[in-house]
Amino acid sequence: MTTVITARGLRRVYGQGDNAFEAVKGIDLDVAEGEVFALLGTNGAGKTSTFDLLEGLSAPTAGDVEVFGLDPRRDRKLVRPQVGIMLQSGGLPAELTIAETLEMWRGTCSNPTTAAAVLAQVDLTDRADVRVGSLSGGERRRVDLACALLGQPRLLFLDEPTTGLDPESRRATWKLLAGLKAAGVTMVLTTHYLDEAEALADTIAIMHKGRIARRGTLRDIVDEHPARIVFDHPGLELPPLRGARLDPQSRVTVYTHDLQAHLSELLAWAGAHRLRLNGLEARAASLESVFLDIATDETDANNTAETSAPTNDMIGAQL
Ligand SMILES: Nc1ncnc2c1ncn2[C@@H]1O[C@H](COP(=O)(O)OP(=O)(O)OP(=O)(O)O)[C@@H](O)[C@H]1O
Secondary structure, eight states, rough: OOOEEEEEEEEESSOOOOOOOEEEEEEEEEETTOOOEEESSSSSHHHHHHHHHHHHHSSSSEEEEEEEBBBBTHHHHHGGGGGEEOOOOOOOOOBBBHEEEEEEHHHHSSSSSOHHHHHTHHHHHHHHSSGGSSSSHHHHHHHHHHHHHOOOOOOEEESSTTOOOOOOHHHHHHHHHHHHHHOOOOEEEOOOHHHHHHOOSEEEEEETTEEEEEEEEEEHHTSSOOOEEEEEEOOOOOOOTTTHHHHHHHEEEEEEEEEEHHHHHHHHHHHHOOOEEEEEEEEEEOOOHHHHHHHHHHHGGGSSOOSSSSOSSHHHHHH
């Protein structure tokens, strides 16, 4: 499989001396041709900084990036014509109409399609003569996407492509992106919508504090994360359950890779003691739970997870 993007040991430090801030702390990644790679993360995790490095918009403090086997900064003239970029905020001139904007943008592309073609793709044909400054946030986002598509790119960078779009427009954009993927376009996107990553991405990487905390297919990421059982502490000694924690609100959380077995065990124990477990919840892992655990720095959830059958030294000793 051909690799379109390779990054090794990528670092980005802003400022100098006492003011230096390391936003990207040594990232390795590979994106294959035709792949949709989604970069997720909390605000400030370093996604946009990473994008800037991959796009060649800023120079890495350390490490290497290759796009189509070339340096995106040094070989910009060769790389740029093959790449479409949708920045977080397009910054298009407010006084131009959509049609004028696209014509202006076409002039910067070496192999552009027509403005009419991209307008149809983003469903803005009827709005071609409206000034950009009068558009809604969602419409403006679609103009940004149209500009990114004008050059018929082989590689698309999409920084939060559907932020501000209503649910119907989001679905329409997903459909458009799925069509581009089917046509072989490689995409790297950031998004705060986990369902967007689930719907579009082949590979998901979750960034946290400048590093990639998890990566893989949706299935890989979810499968390696424990499910959880949560309930109010019933006030008597609990059965031996591995990987349990008690929070200050007296809620017990049990992390497990075998939800059914441990839930059955807990319910059997509660039944034998004629106990009602208040606030009982049992949740399989999901992209959201992985994300939230990373975001709240509960990265040791994996470490406390069940790895073998529960033993008697567990919950009582740990709580
Ligand atoms: N030019 C800059 N100078 C100093 N710090 C910066 C600069 N640009 C970004 N940062 C800092 O680097 C960190 C990462 O920012 P970045 O925009 O890459 O995060 P992000 O994951 O894209 O966040 P968001 O989801 O909010 O867009 C943040 O703490 C940010 O304040």
